[in-house]
Amino acid sequence: MSARQPPLSEYNRRRDFSKTREPKGKAAPARKGKKRFLVQKHDATRLHYDFRLEWGGVLKSWAVTRGPSLNPEDKRLAVRTEDHPMAYGDFEGTIPEKQYGGGTVMLWDTGWWEPDNDPDEGLQEGKLKFHLHGERMQGGWTLARMRPRPGEKRENWLLIKETDDVASEDGESLIENNTTSVFTGRTMTEIAAGKGEGKRHVWQSEKSTAANVRAGAIAKEAPRPKAHKRPGKPPRFQKPQLATLVSEAPDGDAWLNEVKFDGYRLLVAVGGGEARCYTRTGLDWSEKFHTIANTLAELDCSSALIDGEAVAASGEGSSFSTLQKALKHGDDTRFYAFDLLELNGRDLRKNPLVERKSELKALLDAMGPTGTVQYSEHVHGNGAKVFAAMCKSGQEGIIAKLADAPYQNRRTRSWLKIKCTKRQEFVIGGYSPSSKKGRAFASLLVGTFEDGQLIYQGRVGTGFDEERMGELADAFAGRRRQTSPFTAVPNEIARKAIWLRPDLVAEVDFAEFTHDGHIRQGAFEGLRRDKEAKAVTLERPKVAKEPKPAAGRTADSAKRAPGNARRSPGKTPRTAAASDADDAVLGVRITHPERVLFEGQDITKLDLARYYAVVAEKMLPFASDHLLSLMRCPQGGRGQCFYQKHASEGFPAEIRETPVKESSGDTENYMYVREAKGLVAAVQMGTMEFHIWGSPVDKLETPDRLVFDLDPDPSVDFSTVKEAALSLRDALADIGLQSVPMVTGGKGVHVIVPLTPRAPWEDAKRFAKAFAQGFADRDSDNFIATMSKAKRKGRIFIDWLRNERGATAIAPYSTRARAGGPVATPISWSELSDLDAANSFHIPDILGRIESGAEPWAELGGTRQSLTRKILDALPE
Numbered sequence: 001m002s003a004r005q006p007p008l009s010e011y012n013r014r015r016d017f018s019k020t021r022e023p024k025g026k027a028a029p030a031r032k033g034k035k036r037f038l039v040q041k042h043d044a045t046r047l048h049y050d051f052r053l054e055w056g057g058v059l060k061s062w063a064v065t066r067g068p069s070l071n072p073e074d075k076r077l078a079v080r081t082e083d084h085p086m087a088y089g090d091f092e093g094t095i096p097e098k099q100y101g102g103g104t105v106m107l108w109d110t111g112w113w114e115p116d117n118d119p120d121e122g123l124q125e126g127k128l129k130f131h132l133h134g135e136r137m138q139g140g141w142t143l144a145r146m147r148p149r150p151g152e153k154r155e156n157w158l159l160i161k162e163t164d165d166v167a168s169e170d171g172e173s174l175i176e177n178n179t180t181s182v183f184t185g186r187t188m189t190e191i192a193a194g195k196g197e198g199k200r201h202v203w204q205s206e207k208s209t210a211a212n213v214r215a216g217a218i219a220k221e222a223p224r225p226k227a228h229k230r231p232g233k234p235p236r237f238q239k240p241q242l243a244t245l246v247s248e249a250p251d252g253d254a255w256l257n258e259v260k261f262d263g264y265r266l267l268v269a270v271g272g273g274e275a276r277c278y279t280r281t282g283l284d285w286s287e288k289f290h291t292i293a294n295t296l297a298e299l300d301c302s303s304a305l306i307d308g309e310a311v312a313a314s315g316e317g318s319s320f321s322t323l324q325k326a327l328k329h330g331d332d333t334r335f336y337a338f339d340l341l342e343l344n345g346r347d348l349r350k351n352p353l354v355e356r357k358s359e360l361k362a363l364l365d366a367m368g369p370t371g372t373v374q375y376s377e378h379v380h381g382n383g384a385k386v387f388a389a390m391c392k393s394g395q396e397g398i399i400a401k402l403a404d405a406p407y408q409n410r411r412t413r414s415w416l417k418i419k420c421t422k423r424q425e426f427v428i429g430g431y432s433p434s435s436k437k438g439r440a441f442a443s444l445l446v447g448t449f450e451d452g453q454l455i456y457q458g459r460v461g462t463g464f465d466e467e468r469m470g471e472l473a474d475a476f477a478g479r480r481r482q483t484s485p486f487t488a489v490p491n492e493i494a495r496k497a498i499w500l501r502p503d504l505v506a507e508v509d510f511a512e513f514t515h516d517g518h519i520r521q522g523a524f525e526g527l528r529r530d531k532e533a534k535a536v537t538l539e540r541p542k543v544a545k546e547p548k549p550a551a552g553r554t555a556d557s558a559k560r561a562p563g564n565a566r567r568s569p570g571k572t573p574r575t576a577a578a579s580d581a582d583d584a585v586l587g588v589r590i591t592h593p594e595r596v597l598f599e600g601q602d603i604t605k606l607d608l609a610r611y612y613a614v615v616a617e618k619m620l621p622f623a624s625d626h627l628l629s630l631m632r633c634p635q636g637g638r639g640q641c642f643y644q645k646h647a648s649e650g651f652p653a654e655i656r657e658t659p660v661k662e663s664s665g666d667t668e669n670y671m672y673v674r675e676a677k678g679l680v681a682a683v684q685m686g687t688m689e690f691h692i693w694g695s696p697v698d699k700l701e702t703p704d705r706l707v708f709d710l711d712p713d714p715s716v717d718f719s720t721v722k723e724a725a726l727s728l729r730d731a732l733a734d735i736g737l738q739s740v741p742m743v744t745g746g747k748g749v750h751v752i753v754p755l756t757p758r759a760p761w762e763d764a765k766r767f768a769k770a771f772a773q774g775f776a777d778r779d780s781d782n783f784i785a786t787m788s789k790a791k792r793k794g795r796i797f798i799d800w801l802r803n804e805r806g807a808t809a810i811a812p813y814s815t816r817a818r819a820g821g822p823v824a825t826p827i828s829w830s831e832l833s834d835l836d837a838a839n840s841f842h843i844p845d846i847l848g849r850i851e852s853g854a855e856p857w858a859e860l861g862g863t864r865q866s867l868t869r870k871i872l873d874a875l876p877e
Contacts, residue, residue, distance in 0.1 A: 007058055010082035014100045023087040029057055034112040037132060038089045043188055044103035051078060051159065055119050058083040064159050068137055071171025072163045073787045078143060080155035092183050093191060104192040107183040109136040135182050135640050136174065139166030165629050165643055165808055169711060169787050169797060185392055232302030234269035235342045237278045240307055241408050243399055243415035245539045249383030250400050250416060256353065256378040257386040260397040260417055261336055263311035263323045264530060268296050271303035279530035288327055292335040295372040299363060307339035324526040337364060338376035341407055349407040391420035391635055423509045427533045429454055429485040430499040440473035445497060446506060447486055448538045454502050456486040458518030463525060476500055505531040512591045585609040588680045597636040597688060598821030603843060609683045611843050616676030618850060619813040623690060625697045627670045629808045630682055631689035637817045647671045654681035658697055672697055688817040691808035695757060702757035703764045707809045708772060709799035711748045713792045718837055724796050725749045725832060731775055735871055740857045741829060743838040744810055745822035754860060759867035761805040767867055768803035770875040813846065828856040
């Protein structure tokens with residue numbers, strides 16, 4: 001990959017753009033802020049994973065033949081390929097056969113990356129170190145170029161996982177456990193077959209493209225014959241119908257369920273060969289959305305009024321913030337049309353929705369394939385399943401609409417919105433200044449208008465890149481005022497606040513409302529230029545009611561009509577206002593309390609919070625005042641999970657934080673808990689696993705325990721693991737160290753050595769490594785002390801790597817985010833011999849043990865032991 005080549009010249013040379021509609025190679029301007037990374041699973045001549053990093057306006061690319069591994073000892077071959085254009089990063093679908101790269105492509109992972117060294121130097125010198133923040137790939141990674149063999153033309157690199165909290169000896173689990181698209185949730189087979197109407201991309205010749213579009217595929221923009229200009233004029237603007245926020249998707253086939261798009265609502269008036277794009281408040285934004293207007297102006301009709309949503313069409317996703325960037329930089333946008341109010345002078349608003357959508361689809365189909373305007377597909381019924389699928393695929397939520405209802409120019413209950421996350425508009429009334437150089441502010445102070453008064457709703461401190469912060473600073477410059485626009489603000493916040501004229505509206509994504517009514521974990525998504533500040537009120541979910549017959553129909557006719565099946569009996573939907581006291585644990589309110597977390601166990605989020613409230617007295621003696629790494633699964637164990645070790649602004653006060661200097665020299669805030677409320681607050685944030693450091697907060701450099709994790713190869717049965725644990729116990733006892741066992745809730749056993757925190761981490765690591773290696777050397781047929789998976793077959797890996805500064809291990813009594821919800825359980829040595837597996841204990845078992853008064857580690861008593869000089873001096877050099 002010579003640096004002398006023009007950008008993307010090799011990419012263009014390899015492709016015949018008359019036969020494939022892949023985007024032509026054109027380097028984009030280098031962007032400031034976070035840089036994108038992505039992985040596309042590609043079944044071409046052979047299956048591989050295309051790993052791509054945004055740099056210099058292109059996607060630097062490597063083909064990883066076996067896919068990434070979480071095991072630092074697995075060095076995966078990554079063949080450097082040609083740079084790809086940014087637009088390539090959003091592709092999922094098929095490349096036609098006999099074309100370069102022909103085959104099925106899945107968007108397997110996406111996120112952003114941060115380099116640890118200068119990327120230009122790293123690419124030149126052959127070593128690129130970086131951290132990934134993806135849905136699947138996270139933590140530290142390295143790309144290292146291999147020395148070329150004589151005559152070798154291709155550029156071979158190695159993709160290697162760094163040793164950190166994300167690393168795992170089970171490296172293959174990353175690709176074995178993630179077999180579906182992060183974009184659509186589809187398998188490779190489903191993508192190849194074109195399943196998932198409205199979500200397939202096909203880069204093919206013009207003839208093939210048209211056929212696929214008729215089959216429901218989204219194609220790249222294809223040339224269309226210019227429509228004959230018919231006489232007429234665009235209809236006048238009308239107020240759009242608005243949806244009512246509810247907490248659960250309604251039941252029954254009476255509802256049509258659509259994607260809730262995350263963009264700008266537009267009503268597009270078409271007529272006489274022109275189109276006008278209006279916002280929901282009637283602002284004419286035709287210039288902003290000129291591509292959409294120009295495309296819809298070609299509709300074969302004298303006039304039409306179409307309702308829909310504009311989103312970003314770039315490779316960076318379709319979020320509202322991405323749309324704002326697209327509008328600012330003149331990038332492409334896309335319009336999803338979901339309703340038709342007028343057509344050729346006919347007012348369709350009184351017609352049932354299904355009829356309006358049918359006419360809309362016919363109108364758009366007649367225009368031919370286009371990537372700029374798409375028909376918004378829907379699903380009859382199955383609201384809960386559709387909602388779950390949308391959340392899993394990263395959508396904002398769904399809109400449920402009564403199939404036989406008329407269009408009403410106001411907010412109604414015949415349209416319901418159900419959100420995967422909390423998201424709404426707030427009015428900016430001020431900001432807290434920042435002490436950091438170059439940062440215009442620390443957080444926004446936001447509120448909503450209630451009965452004409454601005455009510456303070458909390459702070460928003462994340463979601464700002466350099467560009468956004470500059471935009472806001474410019475907007476604030478002419479809006480400062482001396483007095484607070486809010487009715488009341490907490491004194492500690494008001495004391496240093498800078499007040500603003502309250503006419504700016506911010507879109508904010510947040511986790512929940514605290515007990516005092518303030519938003520928690522708010523992230524700024526962008527300014528809403530299409531919203532009037534005085535119209536911004538607080539949205540509260542309502543109960544989704546039984547659908548009523550549409551006007552002009554009797555109840556009997558509604559029951560007989562297709563698509564109007566009665567709701568099946570079931571649970572009454574919960575609302576945000578429904579008995580908050582019942583959903584509070586130790587004073588911490590639990591949102592989505594009914595969400596089932598563990599596959600195979602009917603354990604809800606509320607159940608899990610109550611479990612930690614009870615088990616705290618047993619767990620906290622080992623886990624309190626120890627830095628935490630939390631495994632968070634906001635949608636439950638079947639959804640996307642991620643580790644978090646750094647505290648973020650907006651975390652609940654029950655989760656404490658402390659600055660810690662890392663090995664890189666940087667200082668970051670880490671989390672810990674001190675009481676039961678902290679455990680419950682972590683559950684409210686979606687935590688399903690607690691991993692702890694091996695040293696207390698007040699003595700961070702001196703561990704108070706050692707952990708030897710006996711991790712068996714799948715061919716090793718549990719009885720052998722139990723024997724190994726007993727042998728390890730005896731070997732430790734021989735040098736004067738008492739230990740206790742804990743089954744991990746997985747497949748192994750932890751042998752834990754409690755310590756009085758005296759010896760530093762350096763000594764602890766040296767002892768753990770030497771002890772594990774010596775134990776393995778004495779019985780090399782059954783044990784190994786290195787992470788090599790290839791050498792582990794038929795053996796038990798004695799994992800000593802948890803005994804170094806910054807490493808973590810699962811906390812005693814922590815649940816595991818696995819099917820059935822197993823618990824990491826302390827046991828006695830006598831109990832170990834009777835167990836059949838390391839995942840035998842579940843929440844009901846633990847609660848039963850507590851009730852019975854079981855004290856499995858009572859044998860430790862008042863034991864005080866440490867890594868003495870005698871023990872350390874006896875270690876082999």
